[in-house]
Amino acid sequence: MVREEKKREANTKIVKGTVTSCGDNYGWIENCVFFSIDAMIGPSRLRVGDKVVAFVEEHPLSYDLRAIEVCVLIEDDRPREAYSKIRELSVCVSKVRKDNICLADEYYFYLDSISKAILGFMPYEGDWLDIEYSLERRSSKITIHSLKATKCRHLQEVCVTSIHEQQGVLNHTIFFTFHSLKCPVGYTPLVGHVVNVVVVQSIRPNYNWRAVSMTPVNKLYRLGP
Template identity: 45%
Template sequence: LSGQPKLKTVQGVVTSFCGDYGVIDESIYFSCDVVTGNEPLKVGQRVNAVVEEDTALYGLKAVEVDIVPHGAGPSDAGTKLLVGCITSISEGTVYISDDIYFSLDIVSEDFVPYQGDWLDIEYSDEPGISNIKAISAKHTRWDHAEEVCITSFRARNGVIHNNIFFTLDSVKLPPGYQPQVFDTVDVVMVESSHFCYIWRAVSITPAQKSPGSPDDGGPGRLERKWQSQIL
């Protein structure tokens, strides 16, 4: 339902602690009071976590953390899901951290990732190696906005509707179109962390006004229309 937090369950490894807070897979933070059971958590332990987006901190937080028992059969078998943020992309390799990386070839064909993007990564563990074996990766969420205004643009980076980041280095544009401040556009975006923004535009198209529609008069009179879909 609209307005309710969007939850997902993931399995990962506790990678760090700081006081009463911890981090799973170097990307999902949690407080110790959401850990179930009486066994104290340690770095390196595998856990199941119920995760939601934290809009205040522009990241992901776990609202429930369960320790995976040692030697658990079905939980450790097969593939698992990791939620991570891209720290860099170099020579065809996507890096989530120094220990978590994979080939760009496994990313879904309709998506070109960029630094800061959040990904759902399907993976399996391989005994004897420190890095996970990633099987597939795709953006965690995407969204669509119609008739929104470009509110700033400098050099190669800009912002749409004051909350959607874009860069000419990674956005699809119609042939011959150059974004300008106050342009009214339609946008396809993915969840991504850039400064104080949690969305990155992957496609920008000039909005088509209906015949006879009045002039919008600038960004203050624009109407935003959202169509959300969680993948």
């Protein structure tokens, strides 16, 4: 059966499954999720029996499932060439250019919708990530096999202590940026708001943590000013 990994919105989710049928231009995952060849991420064509991760949308009326992005799930016991051996690394994000994520000024990878949903947030310069990856031959580009924040914490009832332009601070110790912060629809944090947050380890001058999502504690805050 298809296993739900993480919900994105009311009618979208990330699933893992097996390709059960595949033609020249389309196929099915577990006989219930349809995908077209345009949804495939990566150079390899899918085959029956392939394990995949898919970003799936559910039609609001018919409830049909359709994958809009599909990529092969690489198993740890799959034979690989020496240069593509999976390695583990804790590393700092050195630069973010759209979906091009640079690591320690040495390697880079592209963050697609699937890996972004699994990670749960958009990386920011200074974030520390734990990755499993393999090197691509004669390239500084790497293939990501797993991705997570090195340290992640859930904090209850912290206070927004300052906001300046597109950045802010919680409890004078945790920073956030508006363009990389997930909030409930219609909510805008203001100084003095008490919120629950998810924070990840992220290094910048005077701070060691970055808030990646925020939910107001007081319902009166939910619609903003």
